[in-house]
Amino acid sequence: NSEDGLTKVRCEAMVTRLESDALVVVVRDISERTKRFEAEKRVVVETTAREKDAEANRFTRHEVKNGLLAAIGLCDSLREAFGFVEEGTAPLARSGNSSASLKLACEPEPVSAVTTIGEEKSST
Secondary structure, eight states: OOOOSOOOOOOEEEEEETTEEEEHHHHEHHHHHHHHHHHEEEEEEEHHHHHHHHHHHHHHHHHHHHHHHHHHHHHHHHHHHHTOOTTOOOEEEEEEEEHHHHHHHHHHOOOOOOOOOSSOOOOO
């Protein structure tokens, strides 16, 4: 609908010459076909966007998982380097339940001895 009260209709026309002074003109309303085409185009665009989002999510999950595994490996290395590994326990990166174990691996261990640096000597 337009502002002047007239309805706009999409049409296609086919003109065929019958004789030198005669033409046949066929005009078809293609409004419904155009609406269907636009709806199909929207579906294709939305589907493509969803597929791109799904691919981006798969990539992101992959990258996050790689980062977590690297952090778990680093925690394992630090635990081994500082002697916090108990006998009979598997390193976290190979234990299977890495997300639950990550918190435990990175918790600080209590320190039994405290060293004070730069103590002042008392003068007597």
